[in-house]
Amino acid sequence: METRVFNSAYGELTLFRRPxxxxxxxxxxxxxxxxxxxxxxxxxxxxxxxxxxxNDSFGSLSTALADYACTLWVDSAISQLCSTENAARNNKLPPAFIPANSPPSGQFDMILYRLPKSRSLLTYQLQTLAPLCRSGGIFIGAAMARHIDHHIVSAFAKNIATVKPSLAKKKARLMHLEGEIIAVERQSDSKTITLAEHNMVLVNRANVFSRDKLDQGSRIMLASLEKLDTPTNVADLGCGNGILGISAAQHWPNAHVYYADDSFLAIESAKQNVRQNLGEDYSNATFSVSDCLYGYKGEDFDLVLCNPPFHQDHHVGDHIARQMFRDSHKHLALNGVLCVVGNRHLGYHVLLKKLFGNCETINSDSKFVVLRARKTTPSNG
Structure with missing residues (x-):
């Protein structure tokens, strides 16, 4: 793994990021x-x-401030893992941890807020943090200047208090609250969408991918399930609200479905959607908030369904997809299939052919392709 040295105001730290x-x-x-x-x-x-x-993405803040009583509140298994691993690498104690679906409570002297990419997560977090600020916690936000626009300033004013960005330093700004903390009532962050054509109702919490409508990638993937062999053990990798896994369970009622996502709010949404669409007694489901399939110890999969993200925070790239493909190959049974949907220009077929030795297109439209790769050789190690 590649590490970098961070010369922080609290000393020199050796840090790495996932994947x-x-x-x-x-x-x-x-x-x-x-x-x-x-x-x-x-x-x-x-x-x-x-x-x-x-929102300490890779634990740089929690590692630097490890000598204080730190608690980390994030919606990411990667953030949790990196904060623990980077603390250990630097002989520091890891922070206490609260997942995003559990609002923090109690007394905090300082609240350090890294601006998230998701606007729905921003609103949910600001409304949750407002009472902590009213209780005396000093709030300091931080972001790269290009990510602070009038929509962000407006969201602060509506949900917590007026915010004043500082002067820029190395193209970064700090954000300080001004005036009285407003007493806005915390609203539900859940959105419900009805997909009549799929006989499905989905609840999406903040930060869940495509929470307002069915994305086109998932739509074409759903139309491709009938082209796949009947599996007994399925993974919905990067499951979001669980739509692919739920559809797989409807299509193959005897299959076990493993739902995995980096987001705690996504997995909570998937759990609710499985109960709502497959019945309260549905037991053929397992859920994991995880960095791809890191730490998976179960039986190998016959089928992995994957609609991978093409960005990590504000960084665009295929590095998350590559990790998903590698983990899928590792945990697929011999002759098992990875089925991937992606934008045509991303070139996933090249990556899959290199990793699996084969790849075929089983569905497509003007923008998206659905690819099938079959594991024909055992995993190394």
């Missing part, structure tokens, strides 16, 4: 993390300071 890449070009921190830590160091915080860190 692991041998020639990593991205860092586990950015200028907004540097700016935030520099300001905190100037405040000479007491060691007893209780700090809530929100």
């Amino acid at each position: 692991f890449r041998p020639r990593e070009t991205l860092q586990a921190w950015d200028a907004a993390d540097e700016y935030l830590l520099q300001q905190l160091a100037e405040r000479n915080l007491d060691k007893s300071t209780r700090i809530l860190i929100v």
